[in-house]
Amino acid sequence: MPVSSPRTAYWRGLTTALPFVIVVGPFGLLFGVVGTEAGLDVAQVMGFTVLVIAGASQFTALQLMYDNAPTLIVIASALAVNLRMAMYSASFAPHLGGAPFWQRALIAYMNVDQTYAMSITEYETAPHQSTAEKVAFFFGTATPTIPVWIGASALGIVLGEAIPPALGLDFAVPITFIALIAPALRTLAHVAAALTSVVMAVVFSFLPWNLWLLVAGLLAMIVGAEVERRMGMGR
Amino acid sequence: MNYSAGEIWLIILALGAGTFLVRFSFLGVLGNRSLPAWLLRHLRYTAVGILPGMVTPLVLWPQATGGQTDPGRIAAAALALAVGLWTRSPIWAIVAGMATLWVQGWIMASSF
Numbered sequence: 001m002p003v004s005s006p007r008t009a010y011w012r013g014l015t016t017a018l019p020f021v022i023v024v025g026p027f028g029l030l031f032g033v034v035g036t037e038a039g040l041d042v043a044q045v046m047g048f049t050v051l052v053i054a055g056a057s058q059f060t061a062l063q064l065m066y067d068n069a070p071t072l073i074v075i076a077s078a079l080a081v082n083l084r085m086a087m088y089s090a091s092f093a094p095h096l097g098g099a100p101f102w103q104r105a106l107i108a109y110m111n112v113d114q115t116y117a118m119s120i121t122e123y124e125t126a127p128h129q130s131t132a133e134k135v136a137f138f139f140g141t142a143t144p145t146i147p148v149w150i151g152a153s154a155l156g157i158v159l160g161e162a163i164p165p166a167l168g169l170d171f172a173v174p175i176t177f178i179a180l181i182a183p184a185l186r187t188l189a190h191v192a193a194a195l196t197s198v199v200m201a202v203v204f205s206f207l208p209w210n211l212w213l214l215v216a217g218l219l220a221m222i223v224g225a226e227v228e229r230r231m232g233m234g235r
Numbered sequence: 236m237n238y239s240a241g242e243i244w245l246i247i248l249a250l251g252a253g254t255f256l257v258r259f260s261f262l263g264v265l266g267n268r269s270l271p272a273w274l275l276r277h278l279r280y281t282a283v284g285i286l287p288g289m290v291t292p293l294v295l296w297p298q299a300t301g302g303q304t305d306p307g308r309i310a311a312a313a314l315a316l317a318v319g320l321w322t323r324s325p326i327w328a329i330v331a332g333m334a335t336l337w338v339q340g341w342i343m344a345s346s347f
Contacts, residue, residue, distance in 0.1 A: 182319025224280030
């Protein structure tokens with residue numbers, strides 16, 4: 001084991017996150033483009049990008065606004081997409097719960113799918129690091145991710161319709177999520193959870209307001225945990 | 236889209252505040268109190284439980300085609316998954332998925 005410190009943990013986080021810039025970039029760019037085309041002004045697009053920082057829910061809100069859904073439905077549906085982050089928050093708690101309040105608040109603000117996925121993988125791979133190292137690793141992953149997300153959205157507003165649809169940027173979103181999931185399918189339990197999630201998302205797709213996502217996610221977690229328990233590989 | 240500027244900002248601020256509270260929930264309130272083993276066991280499957288479900292309709296019924304199932308996008312998603320499983324690298328998975336889409340687009344464009 002190499003000697004570790006918050007400083008090396010920070011740099012490890014930063015270098016882990018750097019390649020993801022090519023993923024987050026197009027995602028943010030796309031929101032800038034689509035948001036502008038949908039009729040939002042510059043401040044509104046940047047408001048979403050800076051205050052929400054959650055691509056999937058921003059696109060959900062945008063789609064519903066495009067369909068002129070009632071304001072409350074827009075807010076509730078987009079928030080429902082983000083409810084998965086309560087579970088992210090809970091799985092961070094045992095690792096980062098000892099950090100000062102302001103650090104936990106800042107981490108919560110920047111806890112997006114990418115920074116979460118990279119950090120939780122690090123914490124599960126090397127659970128015995130100090131809280132300071134774990135915090136530093138998270139801030140390392142956020143350092144390139146968040147500014148690129150915000151900057152790319154701003155660039156997207158400028159580029160607007162100049163981006164050819166043939167680039168298939170719309171599909172960068174699902175490809176990104178698949179790329180994050182695939183390497184995480186380490187055990188039978190992980191595979192069972194992922195399959196449950198896919199099947200249940202289709203089975204419950206009739207549910208309104210993105211409730212299908214919460215149902216599929218909860219069932220998948222139960223299946224994953226149960227498979228792990230039966231395989232007797234708990235920690 | 237016919238919302239007043241006030242309604243749009245209400246959506247942005249409510250979504251921003253709500254999202255922060257969701258993200259802060261357990262991390263902010265629980266502090267470093269330990270969670271029971273059964274809960275931790277479930278939380279291990281959060282990402283792998285939610286993200287595949289979120290991706291599924293985007294792959295099966297993409298918005299760019301108006302919800303029409305597109306074999307090209309399914310092929311791109313399948314290749315991204317296969318390469319991700321094989322290389323254990325998210326980056327190669329993304330490269331494989333996007334390259335599949337672009338090659339198809341290029342073939343389509345040059346066949347007209």
